[in-house]
Amino acid sequence: MEVSSLPISASQRGKLISAGYTSLSSLSSVSSSDLARGAHNAWDMLHEEESMTRITTSCADLDNILGGGINCKEVTEIGGVPGIGKTQLGIQLAVNVQIPLEFGGLGGKAIYIGNFMVERALQIAEACVEDMSEYNRFLRNDFQACQVKMQPTDILENIFYFRVCTYTEQIALINYLDKFMSEHKDVKIVIIDSITFHFRQDFDDMALRTRVLSGLALKLMKLAKDFSLAVVLLNQVTTKYTGGSFQLTLALGDSWSHSCTNRVILYWNGNERYAYIDKSPSLRSASASYSVTHRGIRNSTSNVKRVKMM
Amino acid sequence: MRPQNLFHRPLTTQKCTLGCPILDRCVGGGIPCNSVTELVAESASGKTQFCLQLSLYAQLPTSHGGLSASSLYLHTEFPFPLRRLRQLSATFRTNNDHNPCDHIFVQSVHSVDQLLDEMPKIESLIKNSKSRLPIRLIVIDSIAALFRSDFENTPGDLKKRSSLFFKISGKLKAMAVGFGLAVVVTNQVVDLIEPNEGINGLRIGNLGCLYSSGRRVCPALGLAWANCVNSRLFLLRNEEFVSEENGTVNGGGEDFVCRRARRRLCVVFAPHLPDSSCEFEITREGVFGVER
Numbered sequence: 001m002e003v004s005s006l007p008i009s010a011s012q013r014g015k016l017i018s019a020g021y022t023s024l025s026s027l028s029s030v031s032s033s034d035l036a037r038g039a040h041n042a043w044d045m046l047h048e049e050e051s052m053t054r055i056t057t058s059c060a061d062l063d064n065i066l067g068g069g070i071n072c073k074e075v076t077e078i079g080g081v082p083g084i085g086k087t088q089l090g091i092q093l094a095v096n097v098q099i100p101l102e103f104g105g106l107g108g109k110a111i112y113i114g115n116f117m118v119e120r121a122l123q124i125a126e127a128c129v130e131d132m133s134e135y136n137r138f139l140r141n142d143f144q145a146c147q148v149k150m151q152p153t154d155i156l157e158n159i160f161y162f163r164v165c166t167y168t169e170q171i172a173l174i175n176y177l178d179k180f181m182s183e184h185k186d187v188k189i190v191i192i193d194s195i196t197f198h199f200r201q202d203f204d205d206m207a208l209r210t211r212v213l214s215g216l217a218l219k220l221m222k223l224a225k226d227f228s229l230a231v232v233l234l235n236q237v238t239t240k241y242t243g244g245s246f247q248l249t250l251a252l253g254d255s256w257s258h259s260c261t262n263r264v265i266l267y268w269n270g271n272e273r274y275a276y277i278d279k280s281p282s283l284r285s286a287s288a289s290y291s292v293t294h295r296g297i298r299n300s301t302s303n304v305k306r307v308k309m310m
Numbered sequence: 311m312r313p314q315n316l317f318h319r320p321l322t323t324q325k326c327t328l329g330c331p332i333l334d335r336c337v338g339g340g341i342p343c344n345s346v347t348e349l350v351a352e353s354a355s356g357k358t359q360f361c362l363q364l365s366l367y368a369q370l371p372t373s374h375g376g377l378s379a380s381s382l383y384l385h386t387e388f389p390f391p392l393r394r395l396r397q398l399s400a401t402f403r404t405n406n407d408h409n410p411c412d413h414i415f416v417q418s419v420h421s422v423d424q425l426l427d428e429m430p431k432i433e434s435l436i437k438n439s440k441s442r443l444p445i446r447l448i449v450i451d452s453i454a455a456l457f458r459s460d461f462e463n464t465p466g467d468l469k470k471r472s473s474l475f476f477k478i479s480g481k482l483k484a485m486a487v488g489f490g491l492a493v494v495v496t497n498q499v500v501d502l503i504e505p506n507e508g509i510n511g512l513r514i515g516n517l518g519c520l521y522s523s524g525r526r527v528c529p530a531l532g533l534a535w536a537n538c539v540n541s542r543l544f545l546l547r548n549e550e551f552v553s554e555e556n557g558t559v560n561g562g563g564e565d566f567v568c569r570r571a572r573r574r575l576c577v578v579f580a581p582h583l584p585d586s587s588c589e590f591e592i593t594r595e596g597v598f599g600v601e602r
Contacts, residue, residue, distance in 0.1 A: 081512065081513070081514050081533070081536070082514055082515065082533075082536040082537055082539075082542070082579055083514055083515035083516065083542070083578060083579025083580075087581045088581070111313070115344075115345065115483075115487075115540065115581075116581060117323050117342065117345075117581050117582035118316055118319060118320070118321055118322065118323060119321060119322045119323060119338075119582055120581060120582045121316065122321055153321075156316040156321075157315060157316065159316055160313035161313055161314045161315075161316050162313050162314070163314065163487060165480075165483065165484040165487060165488070166480070166484070180313075196537075197476070197480070197537070198480065200472075200473070200476040200534075200537075201473060201476035201477045201479075201480045202473075202476075202477060202480075203473075236537045237533065237537075238533065238534065238537075239533060241465050248512070268513040268518075270518075271518060294584060
């Protein structure tokens with residue numbers, strides 16, 4: 001009996017055939033554990049998680065609540081109102097991923113999809129290099145060796161910058177990333193700024209939009225796993241009309257909120273910027289203040305009570 | 311698709327001068343190309359003055375902070391301030407003997423649909439421009455006027471409205487990136503009546519709340535539109551009563567007071583600018599920053 005005529009769902013049938021099982025006899029001879037090849041046990045996964053690398057945000061308070069920074073192998077969504085600092089955080093991460101291994105970084109490269117101002121990236125890169133020299137001086141206590149080899153312009157050169165103008169381009173690019181990544185194994189972060197904008201125009205069929213978006217989310221998750229890189233999606237805020245009143249929520253709808261492993265919401269509290277962990281499988285929800293300075297994302301200065309655990 | 315190498319691009323984005331070094335310093339050198347900048351203000355704050363001045367100064371050679379380019383001025387409020395433009399162009403001197411008004415294309419727009427219809431025409435105009443200076447600046451004055459009349463405050467209409475925002479802004483951004491344009495749109499404000507009126511009272515950007523003429527205001531078109539622009543600049547005005555007694559002129563002993571508008575330009579949000587602001591004045595010759 002052929003697998004193609006079995007009374008099972010089309011997607012299961014497809015998976016079996018693409019794995020090479022065309023007839024029932026070929027299937028019956030393998031054990032279930034062989035079929036589940038590639039499965040991990042939780043013990044291995046725990047070890048893996050302990051060795052998981054993180055990318056610092058340059059704000060100690062924010063790193064604290066994130067458990068050390070943005071996780072590699074995971075998809076993190078960051079959302080907030082315009083002007084809260086989403087793009088700034090994006091640029092900061094694209095710079096910080098390049099901090100060399102000897103400084104506790106990843107020494108990787110970054111992919112940035114979206115729109116940013118080169119001069120701002122250069123400013124943040126310059127500050128990052130200065131900080132590394134400073135750190136070097138404290139660490140080595142040796143003024144001769146405090147030269148950091150990295151130049152701010154090198155940092156810019158290691159950011160692969162893609163610009164997309166329509167959602168078709170965006171979809172095509174995300175599909176292409178897989179190939180690009182296999183040629184550039186040193187890429188450790190993909191930042192999409194923003195995932196939302198192009199999907200908020202020209203989409204009359206919301207069901208189609210949901211399907212396309214969840215497809216993209218799956219691709220991005222797979223990408224994060226396969227190449228052990230961090231995927232950061234920047235999202236916008238919109239209002240949701242429920243029960244006669246408007247509420248603030250991240251854009252792209254309820255089903256999209258399942259698509260990311262972690263979700264961080266940036267918001268104003270008085271005159272300070274705060275980040276709040278809205279969703280995470282491993283972190284507890286907490287908020288921390290941060291500030292956007294000339295040098296990039298840094299700790300908030302005025303706040304005495306730093307981290308508030310909830 | 312190939313990534314761009316940031317290193318091989320100019321390390322600063324090209325900017326178009328506002329026509330005054332003090333104002334330019336406040337906004338990091340001028341209005342940036344490849345992005346959409348919004349000017350928000352209540353009426354009579356100087357939005358149109360900024361736009362007119364900008365479309366003249368875009369003609370300056372790049373060595374003088376301009377774009378050495380023509381500009382396209384889409385106006386939705388009538389009539390087009392031609393007399394003021396002529397007045398400004400009289401003081402605007404280029405070393406060429408041509409009339410600076412020759413390099414400002416004006417188009418009136420009456421509705422959102424018309425604006426969408428104009429987009430492909432604008433694109434082909436930019437591509438096939440026979441003019442000596444290519445078009446590098448698009449001004450839409452004002453975007454709010456198009457939307458504020460045609461839509462009702464019902465969920466259905468608001469949804470339709472915001473999808474149009476994204477459509478228009480998507481087209482503008484694509485053109486800005488594709489042709490290296492500076493795009494400026496102006497927006498109006500709405501008053502906030504209650505102290506913290508729900509969604510409209512939501513803080514966006516550097517300033518906790520925006521005040522103009524002593525009233526609390528917020529930019530029109532709401533949160534959805536705020537997502538559609540790259541930078542937002544706010545112009546505020548406050549009337550100040552200057553007693554002549556303290557001044558040099560002393561009248562006939564009567565309490566003669568004159569009113570004077572104090573104006574300020576504030577950065578609400580911009581990917582490349584810190585929170586900054588700058589006072590400015592509008593004179594016969596144009597808009598100029600004031601240092602105090």
